[in-house]
Amino acid sequence: MSDVDLRKLRYFVAVAEHLHFGRAAEQLFIAQPVLSREIRALEEELGAQLFARDRRGTALTPAGEQLLVDARPLLAGAEALQRRVIRAAEDARTFTVGFMPGLIVTAAVRALTGRHPGLTVDLVRTSWDDQVEMVHDGRVDVSVVRLPVDPHGLVLRPLHTEPRVVVFSIDHRLAGKDSVTVADLADEHLLQDPALAPEWATVATELRTGRPAIPAFRSVEEKLEHVAAGHGIIFLPLSVMTFYTRPDLCHVPVTDLAPNRVSLAWSAAHPVPLAEEFATLVAG
Template sequence: MSDVDLRKLRYFVAVAEHLHFGRAAERLFIAQPVLSRQIRALEEELGARLFARDRRGTALTAAGEQLLIDAEPLLAAAEALQRRVIRAAEGTRTFTVGFMPGLMVTGAVRALTERHPGLTVDLVRTNWDDQVEVVHDGRVDVSVIRLPVEPRGLAIRPLYSEPRVVALPADHRLAGKEAVAVTDLADEHLLQDPALVPEWTAVASELRTDRPAVPVFHSVEEKLEHVAAGLGIIFLPLSVMTFYTRPDIAYLPVPDLAPNQVSLAWSAQRPVPLAEEFADLAVQ
């Protein structure tokens, strides 16, 4: 098999996102026949059919679904590589920091730039689903993360831990309490992966029968909208609570819930200058 052409990969992602060759061609500013030929060439290079096309429309095959999963971080890594090379050619020193909602990195960033005049620090907001992905694909040099994560390929430095709270609708029967125990929440519906809250999992009523599907949310805001609508509860680190105060949601301490560990992660596969120094500053 020949090396994968990144241009063809970008064409594939466009078609996969639109599931329509015409609209994808318009977005890419190329003719549809050209796009079709490029996709056929990619399929030949990979030795797999990526799209199933019939009168009803266009759909991804199993091979296409797998390629889409792998293609997006690969393209992001290629773009990050290009940015780093261009900045190096321009003589620009940069350091990029990823951070999760609720986590403040201002103090460490200021301290780093004071130590290194001329250094440009960029900030990238991340979420649960990409907090380490941005490290692997090179979009950031370091990422302030919340555990647990898959540690393979990462250097991880613990920074601090913080308590977690439960988010409930403001009119919930427990909303007026000063604190609750995990057992008080055993009959609630959890709007996040139960594996992230083993204390709740051990007592949860809904897990004694059929395990419910874990909803997929891409932001804290989405989760809180569902909580406010009375569709379930979520557990959040304390700093996220202070960042997202709203009148239709009550936050209560859960003393018997293990705290959330905040850490700094960077690639163990390539040199990351200033990572250790930034970690020292973040701890301080």
């Protein structure tokens, strides 16, 4: 079997995501006939048909579905390798730190650069969606992450915990309370994945029938806009809500909601110089 061409894999993923050769060709900045030839060549190399095309459109075959599952991490790994090599060639004295909103790493960064004169520390803001992805694909050396995360392929060093609060619109019936319990919130519409608040999910299970689907918000800012509009509630670590303080929102402690756990993460497969030292400084 011949080696798989990463360029053809990228072409395949583009078609698989669009299920349309024309739109995929536009995204890749190549002509559609060229893209079609490359996909046919990939199918010949693999000995399998990847797409079924008829008048109704383009669909993945079972072989294509399997290739899509395997191709994405393979391409991500190749991109991570390229980033690490380029960074090593350009500047071996650079250390890149990812951090979630509300988590301040300034003191640890200053302490690290004080110990290592000439070291450049770059800072990259992450989100719930990419805080671990950036470690795996090499965009950051270490990342201060909020759990839970998939621990596969990571070294995780616990740093600290912090309380979580519920966020209301300023005119919510529970706004201004000293504290609430998850039972007080059981009939509220949660604007985030219930898996992030299993205590709430447990008490709200019986009331969930007929509730609107959870919207796919990608940022804290989007969620807060919807909370302020009265569309529902969210749970946030206290430091995040403090960071995003605004007059049309309020936050209240939830007495029986588990605290948010914060850890430092780095790749288990690729040793990261200074990671352990930075973990000690952040924890301190």
